[in-house]
Amino acid sequence: MKRIAISVLFVPTLFVGAAFGQRSPGSERLTQAYQDRLLTESTSSLKTDEHISMYETLIKAQPEVLHYQNLLAGAYIQKVRESMDYAYLDRAASVLNAVLGADAKNYEAARLRTEIALDRHEFKTAAEYSRKLTEWSAGDSWNWGTLGDALTEMGDYDKAGEAYQKMVNLRPDLSSYNRAAYFRFLYGDTDNAVKIMKMAISAGSPMPENTAWCEVELGKLYLKTGKLKEAAQTFQTALRRFPGYHPALAGLAQTYAAQNDWKQAIEQMKRAHAATPLPDYVAALFDYYTAAGETKEAAKQKELIQVIDQLGQAAKEKANRNIAMIYADHDWNLGRALELAKGELEVRGDIYTYDALAWALYKNGKFVEAGEAMKKALLLGTPEASFYYHAGLIANALGKKDEARTQLKKALELNPNFDARQATLAGKALQELS
């Protein structure tokens, strides 16, 4: 293992207090200030795993310094972003709980704790934490960001927008810009969503994954507006910046799929899946294999999804709009689809959750309820082709042929290849209506 020790470690050299076991936080702060700067900047070129082992060692050497424990928790949270391994989230949580147990007013830990709540989909809690922290420090952009995140998931877009605007006004950087870009897209302004996401990327982050994440979002914006060449370039850039990044691989796969290049689509999606086995990737592989005529391989993917869901059921999972959507899209386990979609509504109320619910209701023959839910999904005018496809079929089922035609046309205008499987179905449905 690399000897990271050499270039990066930090015990006070000047103040003998360290060796003598004495600590006087006020007096040591000057050296600590330099060492913190050195620590932060030198670790910026290290990978997250290296951060983790370095901080763990620092903590062993100086267990009383809570700052190092917060840094470790932050590194664990970053690890979750990169690996989707949620065991790290639990580790981060226990580190932060220990810090807050030792020092209830530890701001650094309190602020990180909100991120964990968000990752666990505890949106109400995250909103509460954020609000309290904005009272503690109204000038810190971080808490307005987490507040906006929580409120967005809960569907309170007005207040979320206010929070995000405060975040940008206090500190324009990658974290506030990417949220502003997202909001622009939600409200139908894709052009400026692209511009602002580019500003986010240009602003950058010491963590390459953060910038790659923004590049993936930009790639998805391009995909959704049919700009396939730009999409492919952007996903490739993300992969060079953070090699093996699964959302970039998945995005690249979707770009190939949009051009009916099933071989490449399968290749890239397999790599994404190998990096992180998400059900969305499995479902995409099912669609790609089906389109390529590889029915045996496709069947394996279907089986895999069932297994994933069974494990979820064993773990008492009641909410999962991704699996709900997969089931509804393929007409599998429609009862379970509805259960999972309804379960999501218990903890969130955003347009994507309403869209999944509407689709699951439709597939279960509950057309009126589906129509109600779909209205909520279309509230902001978000340019998601799949939304209009769902709306079109629902309108059709409710006997509203004109509306159905309009919606389906809009879906295919927005993005003719919006989904490897559903786009064809949308086209067929529109044909039948003409």
Add this chain to the structure above:
Amino acid sequence: MFHKVKRIAALASIACATTFAASHRNGPLLLEDQTANLNDLYVFRSYEQGRSDRVVMSMSVQGFQNPDNGPSYYKFSDSVLYRFNVNNARGLDGNADLQVDFVFKTELRPNPTFVSYFGAMKGIDDPGIFLYQTYVIVIRNLKTGQGTYISTDANGRALSVAPPNLGPKSTPEYEKNFGAPSVFTLANGMKVFAGPRDDAFYFDSGATFDTLNFRAPAPILTGAADTAPGVAGPVDGFAGYNISLIAVEVPINFLTADASVPTDPKALNAKVGVWASTHRQVVTVRPSPSDPIHYGNYVQVDRVGNPLTVEALIPLPMKDFWNRSDPANDQQFARFIGDPFFASGILGGVFGLKVPPAPRNDILGVFVPDITRIDLTIAPTAMGNQNRLGPLAGDTAGWPFGGRRPIDDVVDIGFRALGGVLVPGFGVAPNTQLGDGVNANDVPLMNRFPFHPAPHAGFKHSGAEGTNGKGMVTGQ
């Protein structure tokens, strides 16, 4: 069968993941900025031959650049406004009177490859430079309201950022072909530079993980240990890394309120204060017909005045606020700055050193407002005669009185200032001998603009086996 069991076992570990993979949008939250992150500010009268009537201001951003970072090379951000602020009136109250802004623009030239730079390049106009970044300068006189916009040098050439030092094959004889030619002389006689350089900052990074050793002989330096280059032991933790530097050389009278060259140190215009800041534009989160996003106001996101990372002394809940605020309001932060300097606890208690009693007006006078002060009447010291301890060793042309030069050992000066050496009666040993033991930069400094040495070359820099290219002179 085994295969299926194995697969299910693997899936069991991600069963939890599926719940959360019902994705919420997890936008990154930054603990640190990257492109707007200011490291150091340097302000000094030029010690280049024949140019002592000039003042140099330079800021370093994006520290710890690993020279091997290709293919994503460090560059300035198009979304950041980089600013030098000059305060030359009202007794240096921390309000700006003059601003020099740098704004960058990246151009991605047509490129059959995905690399940013390609081939054996001959100079700064080489077609192999696909990632081409230029900048414009805006000079604002806040008293008269006059603004000057400069986008080319005196010959009409665009101001381009120096490319990275890729190594002897791609960027042969780097300083001759790429570094020096990236110094431009403007029509108004100013000189400018923007690009990668060696990080001139130096500080002992301390002992290794598993021992709490102090490297001998710090913290009290005697004899050879107190002269450059120090003795073996302490290691410059910043060695081998590059930074991005923005530098400008101006005539002395560009900085003064009455456009004169001061000669009397007691005159009002003898001293000016400087700080650097970075800014980005706000955008509106929700679209509206009257909100074009590119014309949002600029918000300050970072600043640096004195070299002792005052920002690091500000508690986390107030950090963003400090970064946004102006030095003119720094009195509100005095309680955070004053505290670490009441060093009687450790220095007094453990070392038995006599430290001046509170209030430490000597320290607060330097840091509040947090600007680098330069007495323009102090003549520059020739490079061969410069002392890293500046005024504490009789070389008044250094920090904190004569601005701040790359050679100034701000760490040792700072610790000795803490010990009270600036206060009459306390300038005695061992307070005058405190230090971290690292007394010089890893690479020899330059004696001409932009004064920071050429950047470390990519190919020589190795991240393997824990080395970091310590002390390698690239000779390019």
